[in-house]
Amino acid sequence: MKRELTCIICPRGCGLTVEINGDSVTVTGNACPKGQQYGVDECTNPTRTVTSIVRVANRVDTMVSVKTENPIPKENIFDLMQIICAKEVNAPIEIGDIICDDVFGTKVIATKQVK
Amino acid sequence: MLKCDIAIIGGGPAGMAAACAAYDAGVKDVIVFDREDEMGGILRQCIHNGFGLHKLGKELTGPEYAAVYANMVKERGIKVYTNTTVLKLSNDKVVTATNTDGILKIKAKAVILAMGCRERSRGALNICGTRPAGIYSAGTAQKLINCEGYMVGKRVVILGSGDIGLIMARRMSLQGAKVEAVCEIMSYSGGLTRNIVQCLEDYNIPLYLSTTVAEIHGRERLEGVTIAEVDANRQPIESTKRYIPCDTLLLSCGLIPENELTTGAGIKIDRITSGAVVDQNRQTEIEGIFACGNVLQVHDLVDYVSDEAEIAGKGAAEYVMGNKTSGEVIVTKAGNGVRYVLPQRIVKNDESVSLFLRVTKPFGKVKFTVKSGDEVLATAIRLKAAPGEMEKLTVKAEKMAFAEKEITVELEEV
Numbered sequence: 136m137k138r139e140l141t142c143i144i145c146p147r148g149c150g151l152t153v154e155i156n157g158d159s160v161t162v163t164g165n166a167c168p169k170g171q172q173y174g175v176d177e178c179t180n181p182t183r184t185v186t187s188i189v190r191v192a193n194r195v196d197t198m199v200s201v202k203t204e205n206p207i208p209k210e211n212i213f214d215l216m217q218i219i220c221a222k223e224v225n226a227p228i229e230i231g232d233i234i235c236d237d238v239f240g241t242k243v244i245a246t247k248q249v250k
Numbered sequence: 251m252l253k254c255d256i257a258i259i260g261g262g263p264a265g266m267a268a269a270c271a272a273y274d275a276g277v278k279d280v281i282v283f284d285r286e287d288e289m290g291g292i293l294r295q296c297i298h299n300g301f302g303l304h305k306l307g308k309e310l311t312g313p314e315y316a317a318v319y320a321n322m323v324k325e326r327g328i329k330v331y332t333n334t335t336v337l338k339l340s341n342d343k344v345v346t347a348t349n350t351d352g353i354l355k356i357k358a359k360a361v362i363l364a365m366g367c368r369e370r371s372r373g374a375l376n377i378c379g380t381r382p383a384g385i386y387s388a389g390t391a392q393k394l395i396n397c398e399g400y401m402v403g404k405r406v407v408i409l410g411s412g413d414i415g416l417i418m419a420r421r422m423s424l425q426g427a428k429v430e431a432v433c434e435i436m437s438y439s440g441g442l443t444r445n446i447v448q449c450l451e452d453y454n455i456p457l458y459l460s461t462t463v464a465e466i467h468g469r470e471r472l473e474g475v476t477i478a479e480v481d482a483n484r485q486p487i488e489s490t491k492r493y494i495p496c497d498t499l500l501l502s503c504g505l506i507p508e509n510e511l512t513t514g515a516g517i518k519i520d521r522i523t524s525g526a527v528v529d530q531n532r533q534t535e536i537e538g539i540f541a542c543g544n545v546l547q548v549h550d551l552v553d554y555v556s557d558e559a560e561i562a563g564k565g566a567a568e569y570v571m572g573n574k575t576s577g578e579v580i581v582t583k584a585g586n587g588v589r590y591v592l593p594q595r596i597v598k599n600d601e602s603v604s605l606f607l608r609v610t611k612p613f614g615k616v617k618f619t620v621k622s623g624d625e626v627l628a629t630a631i632r633l634k635a636a637p638g639e640m641e642k643l644t645v646k647a648e649k650m651a652f653a654e655k656e657i658t659v660e661l662e663e664v
Contacts, residue, residue, distance in 0.1 A: 139448075140443060140447075141443045142444070143444040143448045143449045144444075145303050145444075146300070146303070146442050146444060146550070146551055146639075148442060148443040182297050183448065183452065184309075184558065185424070186298050186299055186311055187297070187424060187425075188296050188297060188395070188396055190399055195397055196399065197399075198396065198397060198398065198399040200297035200311060200312075200313050202297075202299060202311055207519060208590050211454070212424070213424075213457045216424050216425075216426075220425075220426075230313075230314060245315075246310075246311040246313050246314045247294075247297075247454055247549065248312040248315070248317065
């Protein structure tokens with residue numbers, strides 16, 4: 136099987152060709168090793184970093200932006216969003232503070248400081 | 251009247267990087283003015299990731315990237331006036347600003363313009379129809395959702411496929427809205443390909459090219475839009491009109507550098523970039539006033555804004571310290587396939603010069619040539635070129651010596 140992909144690791148957006156024959160996966164068109172890894176992952180276990188917001192309960196009209204520390208399986212994006220949407224946190228919050236521990240193999244962390 | 255060495259108007263990515271670069275070049279008396287309650291500018295609402303790969307070597311979200319530079323400003327003890335709006339800049343570098351203390355007047359030795367840009371509005375687009383609630387510029391919706399936690403709608407059509415439109419398509423989907431369509435009047439998207447993949451394809455959102463919103467329907471709240479394909483003159487084709495029910499329309503139809511202060515000071519504006527005409531140090535045609543970031547030219551990546559701001563910051567510091575560049579002025583011109591070249595002027599010295607440019611339309615493999623008269627100063631091959639991706643070409647110092655009066659950048663398909 137052959138798939139044409141656009142690498143999303145950096146803004147360069149290399150056009151990748153991924154050939155899958157049983158267990159062997161070959162990637163061409165990538166300008167760097169990250170593209171090689173992306174091509175393999177995208178065809179075997181596609182993942183995405185998810186960014187969103189969580190309400191700060193003890194501040195008026197305040198949200199804290201968050202992200203997954205590592206990419207999560209693409210199929211779990213909306214499951215994670217349900218968890219994030221139901222979550223509330225209290226300030227003060229520092230960048231890197233853990234918002235949700237152990238979700239889909241990673242953590243959700245704050246990307247903004249709230250004093 | 252207060253005095254300072256360098257006044258920087260705008261505390262977004264450009265203003266923060268310019269302040270640090272000026273400080274590091276040796277000018278410590280720097281003041282940054284920002285109308286918001288904290289620095290960061292547009293990055294504060296750009297909660298998605300993808301920032302900093304080039305400049306910081308890691309992938310950050312907008313607020314994280316802003317925090318890196320805000321900390322650099324703080325570490326240096328640079329003065330920052332937040333909640334302070336600059337009202338006027340005069341050509342003798344007096345900045346007039348207002349905040350809760352009243353009116354401030356500051357006489358600066360040099361000024362750096364870093365006001366960023368704003369979005370093209372519905373009024374500027376001349377879309378027919380009623381004036382219901384539910385029509386937002388994409389950036390306004392982004393701020394409402396990401397900073398204030400206010401969800402703007404449930405069923406959405408987006409006009410314009412620049413990066414902000416694409417990012418908002420994903421953002422609205424993640425927050426539970428149904429994005430019915432992204433319409434793009436041009437035959438190609440102005441956004442990065444990676445954003446089409448991760449923001450539209452991941453969420454099965456259709457992108458309709460050569461298509462626009464022809465009419466807006468609804469009295470109190472938006473009820474739907476009529477979309478239509480456009481002809482070669484970008485006019486809607488009657489037979490292709492179709493109705494899409496929706497309660498929200500997001501407009502992502504281009505950014506306009508916010509240059510009212512610039513023109514107020516009498517600084518010459520480039521008709522194509524809508525930013526000031528500058529030299530290689532990002533100095534405008536008024537000595538001692540510099541410009542950088544999206545107020546100078548709309549950038550694709552914040553990393554390049556930081557780079558440009560560092561040039562302006564260093565340039566302003568050199569100016570204040572009395573190291574003025576003077577010499578023969580060479581004008582840059584956009585040739586075949588090139589929309590604009592920045593800087594527009596080069597004051598000839600014995601250094602290499604980087605030229606930034608955008609192409610007129612998407613191309614396959616191209617060869618760029620930088621020429622002065624018959625002398626070829628630089629060439630570069632690119633596998634593809636698109637208007638959405640700024641190109642950088644460097645002319646080496648030894649080649650600059652051959653430049654006379656005018657430099658032209660052109661491309662040919664190869």
